[in-house]
Amino acid sequence: MTDKKIIAIDLDGTTLYSDGVTVSDYTKQIFKSVQDQGHHIIIATGRPYRMALQIYQELELDTPMINFNGAMISIPGQHWPHALSKHVDKAMVFELIKEEERFELDFLAAEFRRKFFINAFDKANPQIFGIDSFEAYHQMRMDKLDDDPNAILLQTRITDKLLLASQINDHFDNQVNISAWGGQNGILEIVPKGISKASALAHYLDVTGQDVANLIAFGDEHNDVEMLGFAGTGYAMKNASDVLLAHADHQIAYTNDEDGVAKTLERLFL
Structure with a gap:
């Protein structure tokens, strides 16, 4: 070559x-x-x-x-x-929080270039986010989420991650692209469509x-x-x-x- x-x-x-x-x-x-x-x-x-x-x-x-x-x-x-x-509409974060029981979510997080906010600490491994432990400022609040995130990260208890990805995509009228992480961690990542x-x-x-x-x-x-x-x-x-x-x-x-x-x-x- x-x-x-x-x-x-x-x-x-x-x-x-x-x-x-x-x-x-x-x-x-x-x-x-x-x-x-x-x-x-x-x-x-x-x-x-x-x-x-x-x-x-x-x-x-x-x-x-x-x-x-x-x-x-x-x-x-x-x-x-x-x-x-590129960014995901922050309204999707709050919509997913409302649907967390339906999609059997342990947590979801809004991801940015230098920061992230997560809605629940107890079932999340902080190492997924490159840190040793969560701090108070990582807690998601509506007033903190004033910008659209680059991605939404979520962890599900549903075994078939790809099926769930399809269901979430349908829920948002195919306006996002959803990928599964490797292994048994149940992690999905949501980015804008296309x-x-x-x-x-x-x-x-x-x-x-x-x-x-x-x-x-x-x-x-x-x-x-x-x-x-x-x-x-x-x-x-x-x-x-x-x-x-x-x-x-x-x-x-x-x-x-x-x-x-x-x-x-x-x-x-x-």
């Missing part, structure tokens, strides 16, 4: 180890070597900006970062004229004049479906969900805990 590539990487279950924190030294070394050849690595994650920034810095990236499953694209530390920030990691990558390709044929993407879960389907070449991890596999061009032989992304990039480019 001689053309310069855009390499979109999911974080959780893909680039990071299963502790949700660790990027191996091997991965950092491979990423640096790949970038030194002129290829561009772009983080595309469901995580908010505040929970991905440290990883971005560890990887020594200077490319745009995609957060909230595509609702935000920006270059940290720079004024990038093509930055985008927004996905793929839509953010399409915006990046458009403003930089690059061809989608040169886009490579790595992912493991439901929120990577559009991205892998859009990319010129889509790679699903060994640990990928069955939902994603149908949209991938290849499934790699290694998991996230086995540095699957880095091993594939080493084979392709180094």
Whole structure:
């Protein structure tokens, strides 16, 4: 492969180890070597900006970062004229609170670039939000929610997350896009209609004049479906969900805990 590539990487279950924190030294070394050849690595994650920034810095990236499953694209530390920030109507937050028994919700949270507000602490793991414990100012109140959030995060007791996602979408007349997180945590993330990691990558390709044929993407879960389907070449991890596999061009032989992304990039480019 001689053309310069855009390499979109999911974080959780893909680039990071299963502790949700660790990027191996091997991965950092491979990423640096790949970038030194002129290829561009772009983080595309469901995580908010505040929970991905440290990883971005560890990887020594200077490319745009995609957060909230595509609702935000920006270059940290720079004024990038093509930055985008999309928002969900805050009225949906209060509507979901009214329907929390129907949808069997443990909690829901309004997510912003640097902050979040959550309606219940007792059944929520603060580590989901990148903190050790909740503080009083994290408590959701109507007077605090004066802006539209980038995303709504919720945890459900319903086992079939994808069915619930469809029901919530119907409730809002298909005006949102809902993705499920991996694992057994029952987490769903709501962003505006038409927004996905793929839509953010399409915006990046458009403003930089690059061809989608040169886009490579790595992912493991439901929120990577559009991205892998859009990319010129889509790679699903060994640990990928069955939902994603149908949209991938290849499934790699290694998991996230086995540095699957880095091993594939080493084979392709180094």
